[in-house]
């Protein structure tokens with residue numbers, strides 16, 4: 001929590017100033033706090049692509065309406081490959097969460113640098129079924145002195 005407060009102070013942004021994400025293009029994207037709602041229904045993410053600005057501290061609120069478990073794994077290709085090959089069935093680290101059937105789980109992820117990332121569910125067969133998407137992290141016009149690699153607040157509750 002102290003880390004979050006430090007980032008908020010460094011960015012000079014009020015804690016309540018989060019925005020609900022749009023899957024639309026990247027025009028007007030700014031660094032700062034952002035809330036991104038993702039629904040999983042019939043083993044599909046409600047978004048297939050996300051544009052964020054470098055320096056965005058994003059809180060993902062992931063709602064799983066299905067009667068089966070899912071997960072949200074954010075990261076580059078190496079992260080996705082490692083999780084796909086791995087055998088770990090439960091995730092609760094920054095940008096890597098399990099989302100049990102009929103629950104809402106949140107995670108906060110800091111997009112520290114421009115680039116291409118992915119999000120996916122790696123439970124058996126889910127990736128091939130189509131549970132994946134892309135994230136474009138766009139360069140911000142100016143940089144910040146403080147760039148934590150990530151921040152994480154995870155919690156889970158029933159729908």
Ligand SMILES: [Cu+2]
Nearest residue numbers: 070071121126
């Ligand atoms: Cu899944």
